[in-house]
Amino acid sequence: EVQLVESGGDLVQPGGSLRLSCAASGFTFSSYWMSWVRQAPGKGLEWVANIKQDGSERYYVDSVKGRFTISRDNAKNFLYLQMNSLRAEDTAMYYCASRWVASTATDFWGQGTLVTVSS
Amino acid sequence: DIQMTQSPSSLSASVGDRVTITCRASQGIRNDLGWYQQKPGKAPKRLIYATSSLQSGVPSRFSGSGSGTEFTLTISSLQPEDFATYYCLQYNTYPYTFGQGTKLEIK
Numbered sequence: 001e002v003q004l005v006e007s008g009g010d011l012v013q014p015g016g017s018l019r020l021s022c023a024a025s026g027f028t029f030s031s032y033w034m035s036w037v038r039q040a041p042g043k044g045l046e047w048v049a050n051i052k053q054d055g056s057e058r059y060y061v062d063s064v065k066g067r068f069t070i071s072r073d074n075a076k077n078f079l080y081l082q083m084n085s086l087r088a089e090d091t092a093m094y095y096c097a098s099r100w101v102a103s104t105a106t107d108f109w110g111q112g113t114l115v116t117v118s119s
Numbered sequence: 120d121i122q123m124t125q126s127p128s129s130l131s132a133s134v135g136d137r138v139t140i141t142c143r144a145s146q147g148i149r150n151d152l153g154w155y156q157q158k159p160g161k162a163p164k165r166l167i168y169a170t171s172s173l174q175s176g177v178p179s180r181f182s183g184s185g186s187g188t189e190f191t192l193t194i195s196s197l198q199p200e201d202f203a204t205y206y207c208l209q210y211n212t213y214p215y216t217f218g219q220g221t222k223l224e225i226k
Contacts, residue, residue, distance in 0.1 A: 037163070045155070045163060045206050047215035061214045062120070095162050101153060101210045102168060106175055109162035 002026035002108050004096050009113030016086050016117070022079040022096030022110055030054075030074035032099055036081050038092035039112075048094070049081065063089070086117045121145050121209050125218025131226040136197045140221045142207035144188045151211035154183055154192045157220075158203045166205075167192065197223075 008020040020036070036048040049070040050059045058070050069082040079096050093112040100107035122145040132138050142152065150170040155163040165174050167183035170190060180195040194201055202225050207218040 044220045045157070045208075045217045047208070047217065050213075050215075059213045097162075100163075100165055101208070101215070102151070104168070104172070107165040109164070112162060 004098065004108050004110035006094065006096050006110040006113035009094065009115045011116045011118065012086055013119050014087060014117055017082070017084045018086065018115060020081040020083065020094055020096075020113055020115070022081075024077045024079065024096075024098070027098070027108065029072075029077040029098075032103070033101075034070075034072060034079045035097045035100065036070060036079075037095045037097055037100075038090075038115075039095070040089070040092045043092075046092075051079070083115070086115075088117050091115060091117045120214055121148060121212055121216055123207055123209055123216050123218040125207055125221055127221060128219060129222045129224065131224050132197055133226045134197050134199060136226075138194050138197060138223065140192045140205055140207075140223075142185075142190045142192075142218045144190070144209055147187045148209045148211035150186055151209060152183070152185065152190045153208045153210065154181075155206045155208060155217075156201075156203045157206065163206065199225075 003025045005023045012018050035050045038046050038048050051070045067085045071080045095112045096110045098108045099105050124143045126141050152170045154167040157163040166177050166181050171183045182193050184191050205221045
């Protein structure tokens with residue numbers, strides 16, 4: 001069974017840091033691009049970041065560039081999002097996802113982990 | 120960035136109705152467009168990729184069309200489980216951008 005399980009979401013003060021993790025199982029993690037997508041409470045979806053299979057290419061939405069870093073550990077089947085200098089507008093449910101864009105195969109999503117940035 | 124303008128933002132319809140949702144891109148995106156369904160408290164689910172290719176397992180009442188800058192998602196005969204929020208996504212150019220969403224409600 002395919003699973004993507006996010007963790008690491010928490011309440012953090014503005015300016016703080018957090019690292020999200022996404023544990024992948026049931027598919028060949030190292031074969032696919034991976035993504036983070038977020039959704040602020042009551043709002044729409046926003047793509048956050050992509051990372052290539054070997055980590056050699058990474059892309060970010062402008063609002064997180066220089067503050068967030070996407071990474072992966074193919075040996076452990078984990079995806080990460082290091083979030084620094086957090087702002088109130090980063091408050092959202094964060095989903096990890098695979099095969100969700102151009103792939104002809106079934107998309108995979110986690111259940112999400114909630115990040116709240118507030119003093 | 121490419122802006123995706125989705126309409127309508129909300130839609131009230133009945134079971135059995137045919138509904139169409141539109142997304143307009145601020146510049147040409149070829150056919151690099153997907154459609155996603157999201158139910159409350161759940162992760163999104165992909166319905167359509169490459170404008171008109173149906174995700175495996177998605178009912179055939181869902182279809183997509185368009186090219187360039189104008190795209191549509193059509194549900195040919197609404198079923199109770201289709202009441203949800205729908206989003207388009209362009210993945211032609213980074214940053215990927217979603218439409219604002221269309222909330223489909225029961226009339």
